[in-house]
Amino acid sequence: MFYRENGQFKTSYRADQQIFAIAQDRWAILALIAFAFIGVPFLVDEYMYRAILIPFLILALAAIGVNILVGYCGQISLGSGAFMAVGAYAAYNTYIRIDGMPLIVALLSGGFFATLVGMFFGIPSLRVKGLYLAVATLAAQFFCDWAFLRVGWFTNNTSSGSVSVSNLQVLGWTINTPVEKYLFCLGFLVVFALLAKNLVRSAIGREWMAIRDMDVAAAVIGIRPMYAKLSAFAVSSFIIGVAGGLWGFVHLGSWEPAAFSIDRSFQLLFMVIIGGMGSIMGSFFGAAFIVVLPIFLNQVLPVIGHMLGMEISTAFVSHAEFMIFGALIVWFLIVEPHGLAKLWSIGKQKLRLWPFPH
Amino acid sequence: MGFFIEAFLGGLMAGMLYSLVALGFVLIYKASGVFNFAQGAMVLFAALAMARFSEWIPAWLGLENKFLGNLIAFVLAGAVMFVLAWLIERLVLRHLVNQEGVTLLMATLGITYFLDGLGQTIFGSDIYQIDVGMPKDPLFLFENTFDGGVLVNLEDVYAACIAALLVAVLSLFFQKTSTGRALRAVADDHQAAQSIGIPLNRIWVIVWFVAGLTALVAGVIWGSKLGVQFSLTTVALRALPVIILGGLTSVPGAIIGGLIIGVGEKLSEVYLGPYVGGGIEIWFAYMVALVFLLFRPQGLFGEKIIDRV
Numbered sequence: 001m002f003y004r005e006n007g008q009f010k011t012s013y014r015a016d017q018q019i020f021a022i023a024q025d026r027w028a029i030l031a032l033i034a035f036a037f038i039g040v041p042f043l044v045d046e047y048m049y050r051a052i053l054i055p056f057l058i059l060a061l062a063a064i065g066v067n068i069l070v071g072y073c074g075q076i077s078l079g080s081g082a083f084m085a086v087g088a089y090a091a092y093n094t095y096i097r098i099d100g101m102p103l104i105v106a107l108l109s110g111g112f113f114a115t116l117v118g119m120f121f122g123i124p125s126l127r128v129k130g131l132y133l134a135v136a137t138l139a140a141q142f143f144c145d146w147a148f149l150r151v152g153w154f155t156n157n158t159s160s161g162s163v164s165v166s167n168l169q170v171l172g173w174t175i176n177t178p179v180e181k182y183l184f185c186l187g188f189l190v191v192f193a194l195l196a197k198n199l200v201r202s203a204i205g206r207e208w209m210a211i212r213d214m215d216v217a218a219a220v221i222g223i224r225p226m227y228a229k230l231s232a233f234a235v236s237s238f239i240i241g242v243a244g245g246l247w248g249f250v251h252l253g254s255w256e257p258a259a260f261s262i263d264r265s266f267q268l269l270f271m272v273i274i275g276g277m278g279s280i281m282g283s284f285f286g287a288a289f290i291v292v293l294p295i296f297l298n299q300v301l302p303v304i305g306h307m308l309g310m311e312i313s314t315a316f317v318s319h320a321e322f323m324i325f326g327a328l329i330v331w332f333l334i335v336e337p338h339g340l341a342k343l344w345s346i347g348k349q350k351l352r353l354w355p356f357p358h
Numbered sequence: 359m360g361f362f363i364e365a366f367l368g369g370l371m372a373g374m375l376y377s378l379v380a381l382g383f384v385l386i387y388k389a390s391g392v393f394n395f396a397q398g399a400m401v402l403f404a405a406l407a408m409a410r411f412s413e414w415i416p417a418w419l420g421l422e423n424k425f426l427g428n429l430i431a432f433v434l435a436g437a438v439m440f441v442l443a444w445l446i447e448r449l450v451l452r453h454l455v456n457q458e459g460v461t462l463l464m465a466t467l468g469i470t471y472f473l474d475g476l477g478q479t480i481f482g483s484d485i486y487q488i489d490v491g492m493p494k495d496p497l498f499l500f501e502n503t504f505d506g507g508v509l510v511n512l513e514d515v516y517a518a519c520i521a522a523l524l525v526a527v528l529s530l531f532f533q534k535t536s537t538g539r540a541l542r543a544v545a546d547d548h549q550a551a552q553s554i555g556i557p558l559n560r561i562w563v564i565v566w567f568v569a570g571l572t573a574l575v576a577g578v579i580w581g582s583k584l585g586v587q588f589s590l591t592t593v594a595l596r597a598l599p600v601i602i603l604g605g606l607t608s609v610p611g612a613i614i615g616g617l618i619i620g621v622g623e624k625l626s627e628v629y630l631g632p633y634v635g636g637g638i639e640i641w642f643a644y645m646v647a648l649v650f651l652l653f654r655p656q657g658l659f660g661e662k663i664i665d666r667v
Contacts, residue, residue: 074460076460076463076464123652124648124651124652127651127652127655128651128655131393131459131460131463131606132602132606132651132655134393134463135598135599135601135602135644135647136602136647136648136651138595138598138644139641139644139645139647139648142595142640142641142644143641143644143645145641146637146638146640146641149637150634150637215665216665216666262595266467266471269464269467270467273464315478315483316479319474319475319476319478319479319483320475320479321475322471322472322474322475322478323471323472323475323476323479324475325468325471325472325475326468326469326470326471326472326473326474326475327468327472328468329464329465329467329468329471330449330450330465330468330469330472333454333457333461333464333465333468334450334453334454334465337457337461
């Protein structure tokens with residue numbers, strides 16, 4: 001009744017091609033962004049920032065990157081954690097080795113080096129696809145794990161193997177408190193989400209999707225597979241690299257290679273599957289889901305156990321987490337292969353027709 | 359020279375175990391087109407079941423005989439793997455018929471996580487021992503030819519023999535029995551096999567069960583060497599380059615690939631490792647596979663991939 005496009009006439013192509021075609025959507029999103037920037041800092045306590053909001057923002061950014069590669073271009077990748085690591089360590093090295101390096105430029109340079117590494121490991125995608133490629137990207141994961149652990153140059157020869165950054169500043173604005181960190185990440189996320197959304201709607205995004213749907217047919221109609229695949233690898237690993245830099249610099253502060261292990265790669269892939277493959281919106285849903293679920297289980301399972309008169313150990317909670325993740329992935333693949341984002345769009349579709357479903 | 363041969367033999371032995379795990383991958387891929395990422399989780403699950411059963415059963419039945427206890431535990435663990443295969447077919451694969459390979463791959467990722475959690479919930483997450491009575495004494499060969507001789511672990515020799523036996527039995531099963539013929543038919547073409555009356559669902563259960571059995575054997579050998587613990591799942595990650603090298607659909611490929619990777623890992627670690635800081639064996643295998651993919655995407659013995667629109 002209140003959510004439909006009746007009466008909203010488009011008189012230019014520009015208006016016709018907006019991201020959110022329905023005015024209510026546009027206002028809702030703008031309101032949401034405004035709320036995230038202005039409202040949230042008044043409402044939330046420090047724990048929420050550290051445990052939920054900041055990880056959510058950064059992982060959502062990384063999930064967008066993974067979604068571009070896996071969801072839009074169909075190149076399954078198990079090496080996303082490695083690209084995050086490359087972003088983090090490259091940003092660290094440019095930050096400490098070059099005097100007066102601005103923070104944002106350092107983070108972007110992390111993305112740049114992640115792009116190079118991502119494209120290098122994307123080269124096998126020109127020859128192999130699907131299952132073989134998944135293994136090829138694992139090579140990136142193991143190589144990076146090893147390199148950042150063993151090669152002293154990357155960590156500036158710290159004896160402990162972990163690196164740390166402090167005193168983050170952007171144009172005189174010191175990023176210190178959780179609120180400031182949150183706003184900094186939020187800014188990055190909004191900009192990159194908008195860029196990514198526009199990229200996947202453009203010609204290059206359509207090329208990726210053509211390659212995903214059937215690469216031979218795409219090649220026949222004149223799409224260059226090499227260009228499309230490598231550009232997907234490049235864009236995706238740039239975004240993942242920046243997310244990795246944020247994860248190290250802003251969220252962790254000091255980190256070691258284990259922060260970007262293969263578990264991180266799987267986690268990112270699950271975000272994309274559960275959130276929705278081939279959907280920018282889905283990346284947000286997936287990240288929110290995967291960040292919140294473990295915290296939720298940690299709170300709820302002991303309570304349920306208590307009600308049933310059992311003592312739930314932390315070990316059991318972590319095992320249950322594994323099982324629930326596994327079952328959810330299978331369940332989503334069977335019941336709703338397009339993930340939470342699809343449920344969201346079905347909901348919107350129904351709302352458009354409501355209350356007359358014809 | 360003696361040292362080289364020692365490293366070489368050690369690599370061959372390790373490679374034999376990789377082959378066993380890789381064999382599980384290949385079997386499932388051949389018969390259903392599913393790239394089974396859960397093979398490592400199955401190895402862990404089977405090994406955990408075996409370790410705990412061999413501990414519990416003598417206690418329950420008051421058995422003194424260790425061989426009998428181990429045998430019953432092995433059979434029970436096999437039964438568990440059968441139930442697992444049946445459940446996977448019933449709950450997962452049946453609903454994903456005709457989906458793309460990538461979807462199925464991700465479904466097996468889900469199974470991996472589920473099995474990791476389930477196995478540790480049921481069987482506990484400590485380090486367990488499997489003691490099937492394999493001799494642990496080292497053996498020295500060619501003591502006259504080389505200085506100090508060549509050290510060979512007798513345990514490894516037994517493991518290699520068991521693995522070879524398993525491979526022989528499996529190839530007989532595939533070549534000579536009617537079930538094996540049905541499996542090969544399904545591998546060739548699902549629909550054609552179905553149309554001549556081969557029950558697809560039953561074939562899948564059988565194939566996953568066979569993969570579960572190879573996982574069990576691999577788990578028992580590995581577990582009795584190094585103990586059963588969570589890190590066993592990484593064995594699967596080390597078997598992945600093996601199948602890439604050997605080709606996804608080839609049983610001999612899995613074996614030869616395993617041997618190449620095993621030897622390559624050991625030699626690279628011994629001769630190359632010291633110059634770059636060590637610990638390179640895990641990615642070295644992947645790099646070998648990666649470089650190899652660029653020249654021969656289908657692997658050593660894989661079938662040529664032909665794309666049609």
